[in-house]
Structure formats: structure tokens, C-alpha cells
Amino acid sequence: KRVLQGVFLSCFQKALLHKQQTQPLLELPMGYKEKEMTVEMMQKREERARKRRLQAAKKAEDSKNQTIERLTKTSKAKIKSMRERKSKLSQSPMVRYRDNALGMNISFPSGVPAPTPTPPSAPPAAPVTCGVTGCPNIKRYACSKSGVPLCSLECYKRNMLLVQSAA
């Protein structure tokens, strides 16, 4: 087992070594300027990688910001429309009725007169007088048959005579 492990390790080491040997060759196929190029290229590569990372980070950040913005905008728009609706409501003339511990109150928008209490009803019509000709008395009854206003039993009888004679 130990031997196998050893073999594996040595293989692994060989592979690593091989990689180390082949990699610079693949990356740096240049001749005598190999070393300077390596540093320069590595720096360039590093720079490019850094830029890529930055760009990727920026992109991620941007998309994150966009999402946040979108969400914020949505909620902002919602809040805005709610506020607008509210202010519109408060701007539009409204009669407000409040009934709380302080008491009941009704407020009217400026320019809208508060309704005045209903004026007292028109004075009662002039009292109806007796329907019997020549009688100035105020009506107290009405004939059940003819509907003529009457003041007394006397006038009732007189009215009855008139109705009967007319019939």
C-alpha cells in the first residue's frame, strides 16, 4: 500500500514537474528575450486578468444595481402614485366629518359655504274658513260626504241641506 502511494506520489510529482516544464514553453515560445518577455507578458496578463475581473465585478455590480434600481423604482413609483393620489384627495374639495373624543366636527373646503340650517318652514297657510256661505268662522270639521269645511254642527246641517237640495 505504502509502495503504491509512493508510486502515485512520484507520478504526481512527475506530472507536476512536467507541467512546470511544459507550461513556460507553451507560454513563452520566444527566444533570448524570454525572461524580459516573461515579466512583461506576465504583467500584461496579470493586468488583463485584473481588468477582466474588474469588468466582471463591475458587470455583476451593475446588474445588481440595476435590479435594485428596478425594484426601488417600482416601489418608488408605487409610493409616488400613492402620494399623488393622497395629495389629490387632500387637494380636491372635500367635506370632512370628524367624530372623536374632542367632539364632532364637519369641515368644508374653502369656497364652499357650509349649508345653513333649513329655513323655518313657511308660515302655515291661512286657516281655512267655514265653507258655508256667509259664515266667517274657522274650519273645524269637514263634511264627510261633500268634503266642505265646516265650523259647527249648525253649519253642518246647513251644508247638508244645501247638498241635498243640489242633488
Ligand SMILES: [Zn+2]
Ligand atoms: Zn260655519
